[in-house]
Amino acid sequence: MPVLLEMRGIAKQFGEIQALGGVDLVVNEGEIHALVGENGAGKTTLMNILYGLYHPDAGTIRFRGKDVRITGPRDAIALGIGMIHQHFMLVPPLTVAENVVLGEERMGPRLSTRAIEGRVRELEEKFKIVVEPSARIEDIPLGLQQRVEILKVLYRGSELLIFDEPTAVLTPQEVDELFTIVRELRSEGKTLILITHKLREVLAVTDHITVLRAGMNAAELVTKDTNAREIAQAMVGRELHDIRPREATGTSLPILQISRLEALSDRGTKALRGVDLVVHEGEILGVAGVGGNGQSELAQCILGLRPVTEGTITVGAADIAHDDPKRTRERGVAYVPEDRRVEGLVLPFTVADNFILGKQDRPPYARRGVLQRETIAKEGDRLAKEFDVRPPNARVIVGTLSGGNQQKVVLGREISESPRLIVISQPTRGLDIGSTEYVHERLLEQRARGCGILLISSELDEIRALSDRIAVMFEGRIVATLDAKEATEERLGLLMAGQKETVA
Amino acid sequence: MPVISVLVALFIGAIFVLISGHNPIRAYAALILGAFGSPYDISETLVIAVPLTLAGLSVAVAFRTGLFNIGAQGQLLVGALAAGWTGSQFPDLPGIVLLPLTLISGVLGGAGYGAIAGWLKATRGVNEVITTIMQNYIVVFVMHWLLQDGPMTAPNAAGTPASSPIGAGAILPVIIPNELVPLSRLHAGIVLAVLAVILFWFLLWRTSLGYELRAVGLGALAAAQAGIDPKRRMVLVMAIAGGFAGLAGMIQVSGLFHRVFDGFSAGFGFDAIAVALLGKNSPIGITLAAILFAAFARGGTLMQANAGISSHLVEVIEALVLFVIAAETIVRAIAGRRGPAQALA
């Protein structure tokens, strides 16, 4: 098969972050190609560049043997490249047919509903995709909405279709239906690129695999010649870091028990499909997994920021599943959210004011509704020193601090009240080495103190360095919980990619 | 930056004056003289600045929580009506009782009216901009009815429909003695306004409630995960905002006109928005901005009388100030959308 697409040496930087450091991708015509990697590996960035939503800092793209420059989606579409986004680009009150033809109506100015519905029906027949053209997007389920996205690109004569995490919002049956559609498309001569981190999909329908890791190429594989282990290894493999030596401090007393937890995502899909986990006093339970498998929703449910549809969450003896954040925190639950700038801090406030966020209505910070400014300032300075915030001046506006120091403020606030349970999500994202070390030290300190810690992180290094036990999250469930010693990278990689472990 | 907005607006205003064949220097000189030229002028400027400051506080306290209170005008009128009614219903009560009573009814009237908008937003998600704009109009018509042939119509009122005058006990006395500034109208309301400014500052920066309001306005998500529920505060904030505006209305009745009439204190509400934005929602800023706009209003009237240039020029300048501020707001907002409260932190 001839080569359809050649991307060579693609580099892209966002601010200080090098998203892609010179990546190659070669796709043959008529094949289904998997682009695989963890969060932050660069897969979506690479495809956004191909589709013209971003411009690369370096590198070349050859399509059908010719060098091309893609400055925007229109260029990509003109070449015959179509993208099925992870977050659908559909206009809810318009119909299926209207969404398919939008921007490329090929008629006008009069809009003939009959004509456009007719065209859509033709497409549907040709590619064996079924969805009612006159239905409104807001009335049909996500699985069917995805078909509209597919029809959109087919309508525009796409020869190369890019699917960005296509099964993220599908039920298992819908996934199988999608596979059928995908195979049909291939038999019609289309070329497909599937961005995914789920091995099941990769092994089920693809021909070739390109694995990215931390913005670089990690492996190029032929699907029928490889296996899950190899792929997972490429996705995740890096030098083993020593697990920190430490005392076992865990007791057998559970501080957090989650049972059969279910909840919906913002889009209305089931984000949590029956989560079971336990965190004991004095232990760190790491939740590993590729982002988007329900981790954010899990943290939010515990804190009371997201409604729980099924199941229980108990802290100590109390069921907090339906408590609001204030009540949950009164039980001794601390929270370090994954986006500290937006969820953890009020950026225009001072450091001192951020230290009292959540405690602004009780002594010693307030008496009968009046803030005790001196106390707040003194405590602020004390905490800033204790938690190594630089500069140790609580009058500074927190928005001006570096990421590491901001995180120390959040940490200081949450830890200073001696919580029983800490829910901490992506704690060292975007932090320098020094701050990362500092955060890890404090967490271990809390663990030694008897606090239970639920550590959610996509950084396997971090999970393995800190956790006593590791739970792997995939598609809204905990698929396995391992003792740290048994959690080899290989095992974790496989679990994170959805492979069930066979009982030996 | 607010200073720049004003200067830019004055500059463009000068161009207008030139185009219409007048001398901008003369125009602005007349403006300044009219506002500050004599002790009497200063007193008149302050008479306008007092309710305007309160209305500005009304808008600002809502902005701080991320809410848009366009209804200061309506809340002011409700406060005025309530105060006017109370003051005239019990004309024989002594000042010690009647004045506080009148004050409380004015504040509660405005607060209640504001609370409606807050409640609708908290419970049904209704945009407070729409609600408050509608409320402004509703109260104007209700006021027409009340004063033209309704329960508050003054008997034998000639000319503008008005209410019965309030009792002597409800009057805020003029505080500048006649010997100092003859005919001065500057009344004790200025004291109330100063107290209100201090209260505004204290509320927002020295109380837990104020902290929560500002946190919601500047970092709603962080506030939520810390246990601060935005919805719970909405009604309270709008009530407080309405209370400030209601106080402004009460002051106009008690200190200035001693009754309510059709077309009472028109336009304060919109000016209040400009005052709040120009003053960056801060106590000193609002006070200064209110004095500035009051100077415009007072000076404008005299500019028309003495220099023959339409006082409406002042409105043009005010609008330009507001427009420049609007444009400046986004220069501040770095990424994505930020509400007025965020960009003016």
Add this chain to the structure above:
Amino acid sequence: MNIEVLIGAGVLAATLRLATPIALAALGGVVTERSGVTNIALEGCMLMGAFFAIFAADKTGSLPVAILVGLIAGVALAGLHALASITFRADQIVSGMALNILALGLTSYLDYELYGTTGTPASLPGVPTVDLGFLSAIPVLGGAFGHQSSILWVTFLLVIVLELFLFRTVPGLRLRAVGEHPRAAETVGIDVRRTRYWAVLASGALAALGGVYLSMAVAGSFTDGMTNGKGFIGLAAMIFGRWKPVGALIASLIFGYGDALSVSLQGVSIADVRIPVQLLSTIPYVLTILAVAGFVGRSRAPAADGLPYESEGH
């Protein structure tokens, strides 16, 4: 009280007259909000149209020129709003309010400068009325429709045109897409900014036409602030009419009727109790609040309404 004051030809004729400027503002609102821009400066655009039409009529004596100038004035103000809201992504409420005050101040200022205390000139070209004499045979309705300004009929036409435009044409489809999900529209290559600019400018013209009607067809002159909130009622009618042209027209008629009633019921009593006509005037506003609160049917603005749009970075 006889039935005439409620549904007589006089009241109905007044209803149509009063509804026209409201409907034009409402149509303007529909167009801009459907594209995702909140334009509360419609009141100002209306005022600009009212003044500058009179001004141009005075200076040129030509009706077509007068109307054109009025429309351009409205478009110019709307253009400022578009610049602030779309290009600078300023807060659309603040920008709208500022422009309203600007229009009020500017028109009043120019009115004073040009026409001082004598007022606008008396003998200006009038807007032709459409005499449907043959309708006079029909009771009530004949009287209502028989003798109305041509602008009223233009308004009816515009309602139909806009309804068809929005829901039966390709540009209309794209406009609605931009207002509901601008990112989706952009990914299929639609120019969000340009669409929104057109919509805002068009709304300025529509509102200005309402102003032209008020000054040229109804009053024959200009007085400061003569729009008196009609632009805002128009926005209320838009909301109550669920952001659809036909709905906005119906809402405008209802609001116009309330207005007309408040005049025709003046001094009328039922069983010795005088009807508080002023309270009737509050009906449009109360209805609007009820509508947005969801108490009266489902009322949902276009999803991206009022939110500044940022193209994805490169």
